[in-house]
Amino acid sequence: xxxxxxxxxxxxxxxxxxxxxxxxxxxxxxxxxxxxxxxxxxxxxxxxxxxxxxxxxxxxxxxxxxxxxxxxxxxxxxxxxxxxxxxxxxxxxxxxxxxxxxxxxxxxxxxxxxxxxxxxxxxxxxxxxxxxxxxxxxxxxxxxxxxxxxxxxxxxxxxxxxxxxxxxxxxxxxxxxxxxxxxxxxxxxxxxxxxxxxxxxxxxxxxxxxxxxxxxxxxxxxxxxxxxxxxxxxxxxxxxxxxxxxxxxxxxxxxxxxxxxxxxxxxxxxxxxxxxxxxxxxxxxxxxxxxxxxxxxxxxxxxxxxxxxxxxxxxxxxxxxxxxxxxxxxxxxxxx
Amino acid sequence: xxxxxxxxxxxxxxxxxxxxxxxxxxxxxxxxxxxxxxxxxxxxxxxxxxxxxxxxxxxxxxxxxxxxxxxxxxxxxxxxxxxxxxxxxxxxxxxxxxxxxxxxxxxxxxxxxxxxxxxxxxxxxxxxxxxxxxxxxxxxxxxxxxxxxxxxxxxxxxxxxxxxxxxxxxxxxxxxxxxxxxxxxxxxxxxxxxxxxxxxxxxxxxxxxxxxxxxxxxxxxxxxxxxxxxxxxxxxxxxxxxxxxxxxxxxxxxxxxxxxxxxxxxxxxxxxxxxxxxxxxxxxxxxxxxxxxxxxxx
Amino acid sequence: xxxxxxxxxxxxxxxxxxxxxxxxxxxxxxxxxxxxxxxxxxxxxxxxxxxxxxxxxxxxxxxxxxxxxxxxxxxxxxxxxxxxxxxxxxxxxxxxxxxxxxxxxxxxxxxxxxxxxxxxxxxxxxxxxxxxxxxxxxxxxxxxxxxxxxxxxxxxxxxxxxxxxxxxxxxxxxxxxxxxxxxxxxxxxxxxxxxxxxxxxxxxxxxxxxxxxxxxxxxxxxxxxxxxxxxxxxxxxxxxxxxxxxxxxxxxxxxxxxxxxxxxxxxxxxxxxxxxxxxxxxxxxxxxxxxxxxxxxxxxxxxxxxxxxx
Numbered sequence: 001x002x003x004x005x006x007x008x009x010x011x012x013x014x015x016x017x018x019x020x021x022x023x024x025x026x027x028x029x030x031x032x033x034x035x036x037x038x039x040x041x042x043x044x045x046x047x048x049x050x051x052x053x054x055x056x057x058x059x060x061x062x063x064x065x066x067x068x069x070x071x072x073x074x075x076x077x078x079x080x081x082x083x084x085x086x087x088x089x090x091x092x093x094x095x096x097x098x099x100x101x102x103x104x105x106x107x108x109x110x111x112x113x114x115x116x117x118x119x120x121x122x123x124x125x126x127x128x129x130x131x132x133x134x135x136x137x138x139x140x141x142x143x144x145x146x147x148x149x150x151x152x153x154x155x156x157x158x159x160x161x162x163x164x165x166x167x168x169x170x171x172x173x174x175x176x177x178x179x180x181x182x183x184x185x186x187x188x189x190x191x192x193x194x195x196x197x198x199x200x201x202x203x204x205x206x207x208x209x210x211x212x213x214x215x216x217x218x219x220x221x222x223x224x225x226x227x228x229x230x231x232x233x234x235x236x237x238x239x240x241x242x243x244x245x246x247x248x249x250x251x252x253x254x255x256x257x258x259x260x261x262x263x264x265x266x267x268x269x270x271x272x273x274x275x276x277x278x279x280x281x282x283x284x285x286x287x288x289x290x291x292x293x294x295x296x297x298x299x300x301x302x303x304x305x306x307x308x309x310x311x312x313x314x315x316x317x318x319x320x321x322x323x324x325x326x327x328x329x330x331x332x333x334x335x336x
Numbered sequence: 337x338x339x340x341x342x343x344x345x346x347x348x349x350x351x352x353x354x355x356x357x358x359x360x361x362x363x364x365x366x367x368x369x370x371x372x373x374x375x376x377x378x379x380x381x382x383x384x385x386x387x388x389x390x391x392x393x394x395x396x397x398x399x400x401x402x403x404x405x406x407x408x409x410x411x412x413x414x415x416x417x418x419x420x421x422x423x424x425x426x427x428x429x430x431x432x433x434x435x436x437x438x439x440x441x442x443x444x445x446x447x448x449x450x451x452x453x454x455x456x457x458x459x460x461x462x463x464x465x466x467x468x469x470x471x472x473x474x475x476x477x478x479x480x481x482x483x484x485x486x487x488x489x490x491x492x493x494x495x496x497x498x499x500x501x502x503x504x505x506x507x508x509x510x511x512x513x514x515x516x517x518x519x520x521x522x523x524x525x526x527x528x529x530x531x532x533x534x535x536x537x538x539x540x541x542x543x544x545x546x547x548x549x550x551x552x553x554x555x556x557x558x559x560x561x562x563x564x565x566x567x568x569x570x571x572x573x574x575x576x577x578x579x580x581x582x583x584x585x586x587x588x589x590x591x592x593x594x595x596x597x598x599x600x601x602x603x604x605x606x607x608x609x610x611x612x613x614x615x616x617x618x619x620x621x622x623x624x625x626x627x628x629x630x631x632x633x634x
Numbered sequence: 635x636x637x638x639x640x641x642x643x644x645x646x647x648x649x650x651x652x653x654x655x656x657x658x659x660x661x662x663x664x665x666x667x668x669x670x671x672x673x674x675x676x677x678x679x680x681x682x683x684x685x686x687x688x689x690x691x692x693x694x695x696x697x698x699x700x701x702x703x704x705x706x707x708x709x710x711x712x713x714x715x716x717x718x719x720x721x722x723x724x725x726x727x728x729x730x731x732x733x734x735x736x737x738x739x740x741x742x743x744x745x746x747x748x749x750x751x752x753x754x755x756x757x758x759x760x761x762x763x764x765x766x767x768x769x770x771x772x773x774x775x776x777x778x779x780x781x782x783x784x785x786x787x788x789x790x791x792x793x794x795x796x797x798x799x800x801x802x803x804x805x806x807x808x809x810x811x812x813x814x815x816x817x818x819x820x821x822x823x824x825x826x827x828x829x830x831x832x833x834x835x836x837x838x839x840x841x842x843x844x845x846x847x848x849x850x851x852x853x854x855x856x857x858x859x860x861x862x863x864x865x866x867x868x869x870x871x872x873x874x875x876x877x878x879x880x881x882x883x884x885x886x887x888x889x890x891x892x893x894x895x896x897x898x899x900x901x902x903x904x905x906x907x908x909x910x911x912x913x914x915x916x917x918x919x920x921x922x923x924x925x926x927x928x929x930x931x932x933x934x935x936x937x938x939x940x941x942x943x944x
Contacts (some may be wrong), residue, residue: 063533091534104526109548170532217550240540340913366685477870478918482877483895483911484656490899490907491660552933566778574778577899590718594782594885598790608779615774 003041003076003176003209005062010035010071011233012057015077016281029281031057033233034071036307039226041176044203044210048217048240048256052277054233055213059181062211063097063199064088075077075177087314096170100182106154113150116140118122123173133192142205143168143198160191164198179211184219196223217260221245226312229253232280232288239313249315251293287318295319339490356454368624378437378614385434390424390586393431394582394613397422406601427590429606432586434581436611439500446504447565448558452512452609456542458512469516473509482568489577499578503557506568507561514557540541546557552629559622563615586611638930652917657908658701660695705912716897717839720905723912724891724913729799731879731890738866738875741814747864748820753822754829755852765822772819777878781812781885798887809882816878817871822868823911825860832859834906841928869925 012032032054039045046225049055060066062073067082074080099105106115117136122126127135137147142241143164149246154162163183170178183199196219203210214220220227221241228238229250237250248254255271274290278284284291290300299318307316315321397418403419405425416425458469475523485502486631519542522528527549531541562605570587574580574594585606593604685691692700704710713720753762785808788799799805832838833856841851880892887893891910896904 065533084538089535089537093531097533099530101526105530107531107545110545118531118536122534122536122540126442164529173534309595355935405832426711472646472647472652475649475656478649478873478922479653479875480877481919482880482916486880486895486899487657487907487911488660490902491904492663510906563774567774571776571778574776575896577886577896587776588704590778590782597782597786599788601790605780608782612771612775612779616770619774 004074005039005177005209005211005295006074008037008072008074009200010061012054012061012066013069014200027281030233030283031280032061032068033283035233036071037228037238038213039209039233041209041256042207044212044225047211047213047222048220048226048227049216049230050215050256050277051202051229052232053232053279054280055215056183057233058230059179059211059213062179064091064198067169090093090123092119092325093173094175095177095179096173096175096185098163098166098170098178099284100186102156102166103134104160105166106162108154110153112145112152112154112157112165113140115154116150116165116172118156119169119173122227130322139168139172142202144194158191159187160195163187163191167195167198167202167295173204173256174206174209177211177271179213179214183213185214185216190217197225217245217256225329226336229256232277232283234288234305234316235274235314236289236317237315238307238309243313249313249320250287250289250317251319253261287316350577366626368622371620371624374613375618375621378433378623381430382434384422385430389427389430391427391579393423393584394410395423395427396437398506405606408551416606417600419589419593419600425603425606426585428589429586430612432584432589432607433610435583435613436566436569436587437587439503439579439585440501440562443503443506443569444558445567446453446501447481447506447508448511448554450505451508452515452554453510455459455512455515455517456519456546458516459523460538460542462520469512473512476509482571483569486575486577489572494577494580495499496579496583499572503565503569508564511554511557515550518553519546522549524548556626556629558620559618559625562618566611566615568617586623637787639927642923642926642930645926646919649919650915653919654697654702654705654912657911657915658698659942661701661904661908662697681772681935696809708908710912713898713903713906715901715903720909721847724894724909727889727891727894730888731883731892732888734806734813734882734888735790735879737806737810738813738817739812741868742817742821743868744876746818747816749818749823749826750825754833757830762826765826767824769819772816772823775816777812777816777881778885780816781882784808784883793916794868800887800889803825805888807887809886809888812882812885813875813878817875819869820874821864821869824866828860828862828864829856832856835859858932860928865925865928865932869922872921875919876918879892 009035010032013031014029014031015030016027017061021239032088035058037045047055047058049335057066061068062080064073064080064082066149072079075091080086080091080095081117106112110118113133116139116216117132120132120135136150140147140150141211145164145168149161149165155164157165163186166183180199182217183264184195187195189246197319200223223268224241226238227241227244229248229252230236231252237244237248239254244253245257248257251271252273258271259329271294275292278288278291283300285295285304286302287293290296299320305316305318305321308321340371403418403422416429418424419428454469458466485506489500490500497584519528522545523532525580528541528546531545536544569578570583570590573587574591578590582590589607590611593600593607596603681689703816708721710720712718713723716723749765753759753765756762785797788795788808795807796805797808798800828852838855842848843853846854876892879890880895883892883897885888891913895907895910897909898904
């Protein structure tokens with residue numbers, strides 16, 4: 001189906017080799033560990049999580065920048081491969097990415113106008129110069145850049161303008177999927193709002209499917225139709241933003257949400273998690289969050305909770321999914 | 337709304353203005369200016385050599401053998417004297433400059449093309465291709481190029497095309513290392529990754545995006561390579577295994593002049609001086625370019 | 635450490651293999667030896683017999699295999715001019731070359747390191763500027779020009795030293811001086827820049843701030859760290875000395891390998907050229923291996939870590 005993104009059991013493991021010994025010991029870092037989700041055509045999925053949770057790896061897997069260890073990504077009925085061959089390059093016409101660092105993603109030696117028009121040169125070499133220019137001007141107008149910006153070089157623009165250039169370049173092909181990896185984190189708060197408005201404008205006009213990755217809950221709440229919370233390479237909770245942000249079910253989501261300052265809530269209500277997230281090389285057995293969970297139960301240390309969905313909302317937590325087992329396990333634990 | 341600002345310069349700058357001349361000399365040190373002027377002269381001579389030579393550089397005049405330069409007992413007929421066959425040293429020097437400069441530039445161009453191509457290939461394929469390229473680079477670094485050049489000339493015989501191609505291999509490994517390193521770092525972050533993301537072909541990424549961005553560094557590496565090529569060419573020609581007569585080059589002139597070191601040292605001193613000043617100028621200019629444009633090379 | 639040594643050893647072997655292969659390719663590119671050896675009037679049977687005897691009718695990889703076996707036995711054909719194994723001809727000239735190369739390596743290292751260190755410790759002094767300007771000349775003046783100028787001054791004009799030959803220790807002075815001056819300049823430059831870099835590092839400044847005496851700072855902290863780049867230059871300079879020796883031996887009629895190489899090229903005595911090529915290759919590879927291992931001793935970080943290309 002057009003514009004439908006399906007992710008099945010996606011994992012990406014990195015093998016770390018420790019040098020020094022004759023017999024090098026290998027350890028596995030599970031950056032992304034079994035993701036399964038769908039994004040409906042035209043839907044915007046937000047992914048939140050702290051650094052190291054595998055958000056960016058997910059973005060790169062979705063676009064086929066790196067190969068998956070197992071599992072697959074299917075977009076619009078086609079499997080996304082990770083070998084940059086002709087088919088892969090063709091697929092770029094339909095899926096595009098927006099980066100965190102707009103200056104780094106722009107070629108310092110080429111004018112803005114040419115860079116926005118470059119995808120057209122690559123994918124439609126037959127298009128005339130004038131038609132290309134007209135298209136570039138139109139897209140620049142859509143993202144709020146004036147046409148005189150076209151002759152400028154990246155370093156002559158402000159951060160917000162650069163990010164608009166990146167958006168314009170991604171949109172010039174009218175992609176069906178847009179993956180945004182922290183697109184506004186590097187911007188000032190005031191500029192963030194402008195760029196997000198541009199996003200919503202363009203989405204209202206073109207209606208692309210989107211995956212929006214950010215550590216900033218407020219930004220995600222503003223833009224996403226659905227939110228997934230990631231912890232150590234897994235989704236721990238997924239649901240509509242108002243549900244997830246107002247009644248978080250997973251203890252980790254609760255801690256995340258409580259960290260956002262809000263009027264009328266005292267700072268003391270904040271749930272402060274103990275310690276850092278465990279090293280992803282040594283993910284603890286059982287629930288990956290049990291080392292920091294304020295409501296940890298003995299079963300959490302043994303059995304890994306599955307993501308169970310109920311009415312469009314899914315949570316991976318024993319406490320939520322089968323409170324009885326959790327309670328029984330507690331009893332067992334106490335008896336033992 | 338004039339606000340008085342005591343103690344600040346009128347334009348509000350916290351930097352003290354330099355006087356015009358000092359600022360000029362800071363950016364353009366006198367040595368650099370001299371070097372550029374000299375190199376300009378050399379290029380001028382290389383282009384217009386046939387119009388500048390007072391005599392045919394091969395014209396033999398047995399009646400005027402071993403004439404000293406003017407002010408050393410010679411006449412203005414032969415400003416820099418004549419050699420053992422009565423050929424005008426100035427004319428030969430001009431013809432030699434043309435040959436030596438042309439060879440040096442061609443060879444450097446070849447080595448840059450070879451180096452950038454191999455560097456890009458290594459950076460694009462990585463894996464075992466990269467390892468092979470690096471191993472050849474290592475092997476090249478392990479062998480003195482002079483020895484390789486002599487051996488190749490011995491086996492393949494000497495002709496101008498072979499000679500230029502051979503010199504064109506001098507210094508390729510430096511360019512390869514630089515191009516490879518820069519391409520890899522461009523690939524992992526930023527604009528090259530972005531170009532890949534819009535679906536650009538590898539050719540487009542490397543030639544349209546990476547090459548223009550690393551060109552400044554490559555040009556500096558090229559400039560720093562030129563003195564080496566000049567030295568190599570003149571050394572081989574000096575030994576009599578480089579450029580063969582009747583062709584003439586600066587090293588060639590020194591080589592034949594060395595037999596007359598006692599009776600007619602000018603034959604050998606004049607081209608020696610040209611070689612030294614030219615290589616000196618190129619390296620002064622190369623260092624200056626590097627410091628100004630890209631201090632990270634080497 | 636064992637892994638470090640073995641990878642370095644492996645790399646040295648690979649480099650040697652490349653050099654041998656290179657020699658083989660160049661040899662084959664030079665043309666069919668049978669055609670070079672016989673004039674066109676020779677009957678075809680004779681040529682064929684010659685080819686069969688030397689294995690030239692075999693596939694190229696068989697020829698390559700035989701070539702490598704021959705190289706391993708040191709059997710590289712006869713010198714045309716002297717009509718004895720080329721290896722013997724070359725080895726006979728080796729001592730003369732070593733007589734100028736070994737003193738040169740010592741001299742330029744000592745002079746270069748001393749000058750570079752002094753320049754770095756008294757940065758921007760007159761001495762520093764003098765050393766740095768002199769060092770620029772050191773690598774822009776070709777060896778043959780320097781050699782001829784020295785000969786012109788000390789042999790022709792002053793008549794203090796002989797201008798060429800191989801008889802007394804006096805004959806060694808000019809060749810060694812020529813090679814040492816150019817080499818010392820480059821060593822001084824590298825020493826200075828690596829010293830300056832180390833002197834600016836935080837741990838050196840910390841040591842100085844703690845009140846460690848400056849002499850101790852230099853010997854305990856700066857020198858061990860600056861030694862690494864200096865050792866690299868040493869390997870690089872060895873190649874320069876070998877290249878320079880060819881020129882200098884020719885200028886001063888020094889009967890070493892370099893002069894033999896030039897005269898063999900001129901008389902197209904290919905067996906000798908090939909032996910010299912391989913000999914220098916072996917020498918360079920093993921000295922580079924030695925320097926690599928030296929690195930491992932000086933810098934503990936190099937032992938396990940990934941290696942960069944040179």
